[in-house]
Amino acid sequence: MQSSRLMPALFTHWAICSLLLLTLSLSLGTARADELASNASLILHHPDGDVDALVLDADIDLQVQGLLADMTLEQTFRNTTDQWLEGSYLFPLPPDATVRGLKMVVGERTIIAEIQPREEAKIAYKAASDAGQVASLVEQQRPNLFTMNLANIGPGESIKVTMDIMLPVNVTEQQLQLRLPTTLTPRFTNAATPDAQSVVSSFTQPEYTRGPRLNVSLTIAPLTDYASVSSATHTLEASDKGLQISDAPMDQDLIIEWPAQYAQDTSVHAFVASHDNERYVQLLVNPPASIDDETPTPRELIVIVDKSGSMAGVSMRAAKEALHYAIDGLTDDDYLNIVAFDDRHYPMFTASRQVDQNVKKDARRFTDNLTADGGTEMLSALSFALSADTDVDADAQRLRQIVFVTDGSVGYEEELLKHIKNQLGNSRLFTVGIGPSPNTWFLEKAAEAGRGVSVSILDEHDVASAITDLLNGLVNPVITDIAVQYPNGHGEIYPRPLPDLYAERPGMWVAKISAEVDQLVITGKHHGERWRQTVQLPATATDTDTQKDRVLQASAPAIAMQWTRRKIDTLMDEQRYSADKELNKHLITQLAMKAGLVTDYTSFVAIEEQPIRPIEEQLTQQQVANLIPKGNSMMNIALPQGSAGADTLRWISLLLGLTALSLFGLARTRNQ
Incomplete structure (x- = not known):
């Protein structure tokens, strides 16, 4: 008899606590901005x-x-x-x-x-x-x-x-x-x-x-x-x-x-400068014009979209607009999937589907229903996209393009970069930095690890050109397998390895060269054909007296510093993707101490x-408190980082409360 009275009492207590939690979470939406602002402003x-x-x-x-x-x-x-x-x-x-x-x-x-x-x-x-x-x-x-x-x-x-x-x-x-x-x-x-x-x-x-x-x-x-x-x-x-x-x-x-x-019709611009008895050459390499195929190559497009709390406001609106723009540009020969994520990932389909009007309709509905809330657990979404079945159509030569739309607001960048590097396969990963203050370093490094490029979108009004370039002009690199030779001496060029070049995306490299080097030979592959460019180096800026060369010579110490910085970055990349967590540490420290970096x-x-x-x-x-990025609304909707969002808490509270009330009613019925 005592047990039969105890169960309804327990369920009543559970229901009351759950509903109190729901009430608290509902008030959080309006009180959160004041609370966080007070805590943050010191x-x-x-x-x-x-x-x-x-x-x-x-x-x-x-x-x-x-x-x-x-x-x-x-x-x-x-x-x-x-x-x-x-x-x-x-x-x-x-x-x-x-x-x-x-x-x-x-x-x-x-x-x-x-x-x-x-x-x-x-x-x-x-x-x-x-x-x-x-x-x-x-x-x-x-x-x-x-x-x-x-x-x-x-x-x-x-x-x-x-x-x-x-x-x-x-x-x-x-x-x-x-x-x-x-x-x-x-x-x-x-x-x-x-x-x-x-x-x-x-x-x-x-x-x-x-x-x-x-x-x-x-x-x-x-x-x-x-x-x-x-x-x-x-x-x-x-x-x-x-x-x-x-x-x-x-x-x-x-x-x-x-x-x-600089002259836009010249393929390579070389700027030579001397500093502390060392010669440096700064190279600006314009890739040849891309060949527009009459028949676009079919592709499998997988869009990973960030819907975490930090995307609230202008960033979420821009991400939705970018998705709609990408969906509109697909043809019936393409395949599509969208993977959203916050605390976990939410794929639109279990595998990419061939595009038709129904798929486009589903994609637009999926996009419109996205709301910013919760944490930023990128890894599961990346794993899903990178490991998805690529054999969607064995009869077609299909480009696999993964577009990662995010503000990059994570603190565990290293783990994500290693995962992209290890799981990429034959895909190419492109990143779209969203909002007024994205994590640009992570976005650029993720694109580099994914053999792609990164573009930025400030808000929903800045979408069209960026997405058009990304999905059309940037599908394939113009020059790959790039190398530089020094016929009359030796040199050390960075970044290393030299990245692929995409249409209208010049590469800027810097090398330390020996005194006798008077030309460089740059080679690569352009649309499957061997590409070669010989560059005659101009005289060192100290030997001339034009305004342009005086400007160059004034920046000679900076060019030398740029070379050191690029070398350190390359050594850090080697460490990043190595099992040895202290690889190159001694050399990096030596270089930084000598240059003062x-x-x-x-x-x-x-x-x-x-x-x-x-x-x-x-x-x-x-x-000192940083200002929240302009147009960002996360302080109105999100719990502190690492927690579920306010909306998540409300749903959990409501579910617990309703479950408790149901069990309470069931227990009373059995006791009657």
Whole structure:
């Protein structure tokens, strides 16, 4: 009798708890933005009201010389509290950026940082911090993600930290481009994420707190007409020297474009420079025009689309538009499948199906029903797509094209890259970076591992040209199996191996060459035929006196630095795909120490000699909050990274509640 009374009571308790959880999850949707913003903005409570604990402003001076840019990034940390602070700031840089110098200004003193092995730099910084000395430390967490730590910022004081950075200019479709990230999309972490805390940042939205602000000044040599310079993301203003951007919120990538100044009808451009008694050649290789076949080659298209919480807002809308555009471009000879993912993957079909009107209708419905929510577990979706049956039509020669649409907001990039490399087979993987601040390094590396290319889409208005290029012009590379020979000497060229070239996608390579090298021979395969190009090297820039050559010679140290950076990147790639986790570590450290570069194994540290914080004063740790990317809505819908999304929690709560009520009713019926 007691047992019969106990069961309904237990079911009642289960139902009430489940429905309370459902009520809490429903309120989460409206309360989540306020909660996360409050937590992310690092608010301290003072008698005079709430103030930002640590405020950061960034000033960037960009000086473009040819195909390289020198960037001076000045970060000013202002302590608006009455406490001594140690500040930290997780910030992005372009994936091919080279951090080659650091200095710190304390009062009227300037302290030049030293490059040290990473662990030694960390120990030195910690000792200085504990001793009350002003100290700064810059570490690389990912190739495009860095941490600035700054210890002993006095109450009401400001400290400036200036970094010297070198950037290659992107060359695409006869345009030159600089793309500078100013914030990051929150990274999803899981058990596979190494040092997960290193990629975790506080986030806020501009309406809740001021957030980091940006000022930019820009000059481009040898460009004289700045009317041709444009930006799809920011307002450019004329200045005495060139162009400027004033007081912009750091909530999206900064994209600047201008026309290429080189001759577009020349296959190879070679720029020779000398630095420290070494010769370098920078190569810009334009692939031959692609041959448009009258009959398009049938293909199997598998689209992997990210529907995790970080895609909420503008990124999800752009991804849907891209899918619709891809679906519309398919013919009856093609095969199609779509694989969506968040915490797990959701294939539209168990295997690719031949396209007809019904398949297109199903694909459009599948696309329209996608909602952004949950974690970012990419691996299962990639595994499904890469291991799918490729023999969909044995009678047709079919191209297998996997298009990966994502913002790349993950912290376990290394595991994903190795999986792509190992499982690719005969497929080619192309990546579409979605949104105002994607993880560009991962997207480019994933495409490289997949023998494809990467394109970017800012929002739903930027879809047509990118998807058209991707699905039509970029189906096959124009030149493959590329190699470079030095008939009269020797050289060392990077990246290595040289990647395939696609239509309207020039390759930019850099080599160190011996003194006697006066020509290069570039070979490859073009539409199955042998392709060969002989390049006569021009005189070193010091032997001439044209404006163009003076610009080149001024960038000679940067070209030498670019070569070192590319060599280090190649050595890191060898390590990435090797079973030896420390392969090349010693050589990478040697190269970075000699050149003065921040890498996985080296960091910059600057320390003021005299302690300034009284030993009895406590040092409080604070983190500068990054702004959530413009147009991103994840703070309104998602739980913290690594958790299921709010919608998932609601469904689970509702299911548990209804199940408990059903069992409660059943138990009462049996007892009557």
